[in-house]
Amino acid sequence: MKQKLHEAFKKKLLQGDESRSHKSLASSGRFTTSSGLIEGDEDEDDSIEYISPPPQQEIEQRPAKRRKHAPPKVGPSGQPYTPLELQVLKLKKENPGPILMVEVGYKYKFFGEDAKVARKELGMVAFVDRNFLVASIPTHRRDVHLKKLLSQGYRVGIVNQIETAALKKASDNRNAPFERRVTNLYTAATYVDNIDSVDDSERYMPPILMCLIEEPNRSGQCDVNIGLITVCPSTGDVVWDDISDTPMRIELETRLAHMRPAELLLPESGLSEPTAKLLTYLTNSPTADHKIRVEHLQHIFSSDRAFDLISDFYTEQRELHTSSSGAILAKVVDFPKRVTIALAHAIKYLSTFGIASALLETTFFERFTTRAQMLLTANTLTNLEIYRNETDYTINGSLLWVLDNTKTRFGARMLKHWVGRPLADKRILQERIEAVEEILESSSEMLHTLRDTLKRLPDLARGLCRIQYGQCTPQELATIFPAFRKVANAFQLVESPSEVGLKSVLLSNIIFSLPRIREPVIETLGAISLKKALEGEKEEMWTDPERYPAIDDAKMAIQHVEAELEEELKKARRQLRLPSLQWTSVAGDEYIIEVKRSDKRPIPDTWTLHSKTKYLERYRPLEVIQKLEERARYQETLQAEACNAYRQFLAEISSKHYTVLRAAVTHLAMADCLICFAHVALRNNYVRPEFMNEDVLEIVDGRHPMIEELRSDPFVPNSVKIGSESPRNLIITGPNMGGKSSCVRMVALIAIMAQIGSYVPAASLRMSLLDSVLTRMGASDDLAKGRSTFMVEMSETRDILYTATKKSLVILDELGRGTSTFDGMAIADAVLHHLVETTKCKTLFITHYPLVASSLERRFPKDVENLHMDYQVQHRIDGTRDVTFLYRLAAGIAPESFGVECGRLAGLPESVLSLATSQASNMQAEVTKRMRLNRWDFLVYLQPRFLTPSLKDAQIRLSSKSLFVP
Structure with missing residues (x-):
């Protein structure tokens, strides 16, 4: 019966021509490396393959007269192209765009212009080999160099050998180079890395x-x-x-x-x-x-x-x-x-x-x-350093860096999403805050279990995508599903979220959902052997042999051939009269008969000498050679069928279970972010924000989250109240380097942290929900976009005026400094006037124009308040001054900005500073003199038109008014 099954399988296998078997192997996605044939490539000597001569009957069938070949094509070096080089030329012609990494033996090689790119981007040595400039890398380093090229914006094609030495040996074109094709094409966005990648850039x-x-x-x-x-x-x-x-x-x-x-x-x-x-x-x-x-x-x-x-x-x-x-x-x-x-x-x-x-x-x-989220503009992301700092453009020193204590990669990605999209929906926001509070205050065993479950989880989201694309390896599959099993078994299955036993609705929903993946996980793990999958054995990893019968048929065929080889061994024992004779393996080459040269035993003519030493001779009978070739074909068939079965298995997982498993990953990511918020709050002594219906933003002893983390000395806290019974617009003046920008950034960052569901660095926070945080800070041109410094200022300010609503927080830092003093003052005054009277938003306005600050406060006493960053001044004997920055907000307008003193801190020469001090005094005296003259002339002009007959009384009244806007 077994013999009949073998013959049936053999007939089925051999009914198509060999090109069809090549095609099926190419489509299977599995290509075995071999360096057995020398393809005109002198560098391919990493291994030696002993190739037995063809059987005698094949020799007899060869035609006596050889065909005439066309003259060889000569390359630029003056030497004829080797078969491999001709193959490379054809591949480049068919694929002119991408960089090609060509598999040659145990290396991947770059040829011609691609080698120049590899030399430039990868820092490797390129050398001339016959007709091409060539650079090469070991096979096991392929993905490392591939990712480097992709990160530089290149499109890369992977050219693999799509036939093995066994198939090559059995085919009609055994003397031609290995067949090669572009099997994979990648760009930076379309390359999906392994789940165990240590590349932290993603x-x-x-x-x-x-x-x-x-x-x-x-x-x-x-x-x-x-x-x-x-x-x-x-x-x-x-x-x-x-x-x-x-x-x-x-x-x-x-x-x-x-x-x-x-x-x-x-x-x-x-x-x-x-x-x-x-x-x-x-x-x-x-x-x-x-x-x-x-x-x-x-x-x-x-x-x-x-x-x-x-x-x-x-x-x-x-x-x-x-x-x-x-x-x-x-x-x-x-x-x-x-x-x-x-x-x-x-x-x-x-x-x-x-x-x-x-x-x-x-x-x-x-x-x-969406309506449930606040949108942070590109300027806000940059000015507040939400995702990265503006010094070296890395994550260190950013808000994301402060908040990130996630344990999983998919949790880190969700945290970034939350940080950039603060919530504008109060119900969802309260659910997040309540979840963080329960994690901090509850001693529930389930929350401890949830923390432990998140530890050492692989990137499950990426793993599911690799399953969906058919790129997941058996080793990855054997990592992904035990992780899912850990998640599924962490909690008991209950009928509804209310039975979980937690106060937080969000945490209850998360824990309720996780056990629901148990059934698909059990089904998947029940179909495979984890041990064999971890070893990458697609042929042996199936627990049910009848699941993929083609695999079982190929195994039976191999077993039958191996049984026949044992019969050949018995035959050899009889021929050599050596009852104890056994097969020998040499350097991985099996089924060799080894005899002592001193025995001088008669060797049959059909046996082929494999190799010999001083004392031994090794032979292989012709029948054994034929059986080994037959076994090699069956093994290739087994591998192809195993690859097909594995692809089918991945497709089944994707079609049946992707949605439910992906939803579980989303819930795990949410849990990771919530636990992260709780950890950061506990570590940094943050407090829970309180969300109010009244229009208010009140921070008591607020601290800048990034500066607090980066500096060893304590951050000086500040309190700010905007709205409710206090003015909605704060104008902040003060000395240079006094901390004005850091203070207003602190307010914006605390508001954003509150609305992503995090606790905040303050003694307390009361606030109504904001619908946007809009910023105009810094001074830089944008020549690439054709905009000057002042044009950048005006463009960003224009967008704020069109975008801001009553629920917005607007931060303007030194608006108008990119043009002349009077133009700058006029624009700053007009913009803030519009925000106060028309937009009616919450505004923090930093300026060095005292006249603008005093004018606006007089016009809008209930809506505008002037504050300044406090300082202390000490006068030296030599006439210079020392300024001590206190970094605390105080009431009123700062009388000057202490620019000369800031220059002294920066190390400007004393001669320059002395001249600057003298010039500043002269200019201030001149301006004061002109203001007095202009005031008197203005009084004379107004007296007969608007003022009372008493010029003295009029002068007194007018002196109490602002002259910036008559």
């Missing part, structure tokens, strides 16, 4: 692909409508938006600042000039942590064509993934037209990399802006 945001579609808009202040979609293949997150934008492209810049794409899909032509300038600046920015790659779209789909492409994609995927029903397409159809076109281009582009399934689960599509 902790908060893996590379993102953004597709942008723009249309003109000639109504109102906006001149374009922009639809965009961003895809993160490493996590499966998809964000879309449809916006109208002004000529300054503030909305687009904000989204780019939040998403920081690694790759852009852009129309080749038709982008407006402001958009093109902004994107050019982004792609060439010296502060970017990676180069941004741009892929141009030659033809933009019409809305009808885009809809057809999307319909076809989701209809096809619905047939393959039964869990994703027609609701998928229904959600996508509701997208705005421009977003639909962008989605269609993203689908087409990602399909070329085999990862379009990232767009399959529309459950995880999210709009960039």
Whole structure:
């Protein structure tokens, strides 16, 4: 019976030609490295393969007359191209765009111009080898160098050998080079790293692909409508938006600042000039942590064509993934037209990399802006250093750095999302705050279990994506699902969240949801052997042999051949009259007969000499050679069938369990962030914010969260009250380096921390919800976008005036300093006048114009209050002064800014400082004199028109009024 099964399998295996077997192996995704054949490459000598001569009957079938070959093609070195070099030329012709990493034996090689790129970007040695400049790397270092090239914006193709030595030996083209093809194509956004990667640069945001579609808009202040979609293949997150934008492209810049794409899909032509300038600046920015790659779209789909492409994609995927029903397409159809076109281009582009399934689960599509979230503009992210500092542009010293104590990578990514999108929904915000409070105050065993569960979890979100794309290795699978089992078994299954036993609604929902993944986890782990999966044995990892019968058939065929080899051993024993004869292995080469030369035993003519030493001779019978070739073919078939079975298994997991497992990862990420907030609050002595219905922002003894962490000496706290019975607008003056900017940043950061659900660095905080935090700080030009320093100031101020509402917090730092003194004073006065009288928002206004401060306070005594950063002055005998900064807010206007004293602290020469002091005194005396003369002339002008007959009384009254606005 066993013999019949073997013959049936053998007939099935051999019924197709060998090219078909090559094709099936190529499509299986598994390609074995071999360096057995020398392909005109002198460097390929890492291993030695003993190749037995072909069987005698094959020799007899060869034609007596050899074919005439065409003359060899000569390369630039004057030498003929080797077969490998000709293969490289063909590969480059077929794939002209990407850098090619070509597998040659146990190395990956770069040829020609690609070698120049490798030398430049990877710092490796390149040398001339016959007709090509060549650089090479070991196989095990491929991914390291691949990621370096991708981070520099290159597109990289991996060229692998797609046939093994066994198949090569059994094929008709055994003397040709190994067949090679581009098996993988990567860009920075489409490369999904392993779950055990130690690359920390992607902790908060893996590379993102953004597709942008723009249309003109000639109504109102906006001149374009922009639809965009961003895809993160490493996590499966998809964000879309449809916006109208002004000529300054503030909305687009904000989204780019939040998403920081690694790759852009852009129309080749038709982008407006402001958009093109902004994107050019982004792609060439010296502060970017990676180069941004741009892929141009030659033809933009019409809305009808885009809809057809999307319909076809989701209809096809619905047939393959039964869990994703027609609701998928229904959600996508509701997208705005421009977003639909962008989605269609993203689908087409990602399909070329085999990862379009990232767009399959529309459950995880999210709009960039929602009513439940506050949007922080690009200026606010920069000025408040939300994601990174403005010194070396790293995360150290940022708000995200202060708050991050997450234990998982998916938790860190969610924390970044929360920090950049503070909540504007009071109910959701209260749920977060209450969850943090319960974690801090409760001694519940479940919360301790939740903390322990999060420890040492792999990147489950990335792992699920690799499963979805079919890229997950057995070793990764054997890491991912035991982690899910740990999560599933951490808590008891209950009927409803109310039975969990916690006060917090959010924590109850999280713990309630986690045990619900138990069934899919048990099902998946029950199908595989973890031990074999960790060893990467796709052929042996299945617990049920009948699950994939083709694997079992191939195993049986191999066993049958090995049984026949044992019969050959018995035959050899009889021929040599050595009953104890055993097979020998030499350097991994099996089934060799070893005899002593001194025995001088008769060797059959059909035996082939394998190798010999001084005392031994090693042979292999012709029948054994044939059996080994047959076994090698069966082994290749087994590997191909195992790869097919494994791919099917991954597809089953994705279609049946992706949604529920991904939801569990989202809940784990939320738990990680909440526990992180509690840990940071406890470590830094933060307090719970109190949210009020009345319009107020009251901070008692607030501290700057980043400065407090970075400095060893204690931060001087400050108290601020805006709104309610206090003025809504604070004008802050004071000496240079007195701490004005740090103080107003502290207010904004505390408000943002409160609205992301964190405790805050203060003695207490009472506040109403803000709908935005808008900032205009610093002074810098933007030549890349064609804007001067003052133009940058005015553009940012304009957007604040148009965006701010009654619920906004606005921070303006030294507005008007980019132009002449009088123009600057006039603009500063007018802007703050507008904010006080028209917008009626909460404002913190830093200025060095005392006249502006006094004028506004006189005009709006109930709405404007003047404060200054306190200081102490000590006069020296030599006439100089020492200024001590107290860093505390005090009432009133600072009489001067102590610029000369600041220059002394900076180390300016004393001769310069003395001249500056003298000039400052002269200028101040001259201005005072002119003001007195102008006041008298003004009184003479007004007396006959508006004033009483008593000139003296009029002068007294007028002297008490502000002269900045007559």
